[in-house]
Amino acid sequence: MTTLTVLPSGKSYDVAAGTSLLKALQSVGEAIISKCGGEARCDSCHVAVPVGKKSLSKIQRVENEKLDGIVGIGSNSRLACQAVLGEEAVTVQLL
Ligand code: FES
Numbered sequence: 001m002t003t004l005t006v007l008p009s010g011k012s013y014d015v016a017a018g019t020s021l022l023k024a025l026q027s028v029g030e031a032i033i034s035k036c037g038g039e040a041r042c043d044s045c046h047v048a049v050p051v052g053k054k055s056l057s058k059i060q061r062v063e064n065e066k067l068d069g070i071v072g073i074g075s076n077s078r079l080a081c082q083a084v085l086g087e088e089a090v091t092v093q094l095l
Pocket residue numbers: 033034035036037038039040041042043044045046079080081082
């Protein structure tokens with residue numbers, strides 16, 4: 001288990017490590033859009049990870065290519081459907 005804090009609400013949840021950020025956010029009822037069903041094709045699940053980004057899985061090519069096309073991308077940007085939670089606590093900013 002790991003702790004997932006969601007901004008702007010500031011709510012924290014215990015979620016299972018090894019699941020995607022998207023599935024974790026959906027499982028706790030946070031409002032996150034997933035137009036492509038988690039296939040890295042739509043960018044609707046774009047989030048920022050201000051804390052704990054090193055706990056997440058590394059960015060793979062398919063995610064990197066999609067992120068490159070997003071206006072307003074930052075160094076903390078991830079696609080929630082592609083980022084898998086590790087054991088360290090993570091804070092995610094819904095955009
Ligand atoms: S849900 Fe479509 S890119 Fe993540």
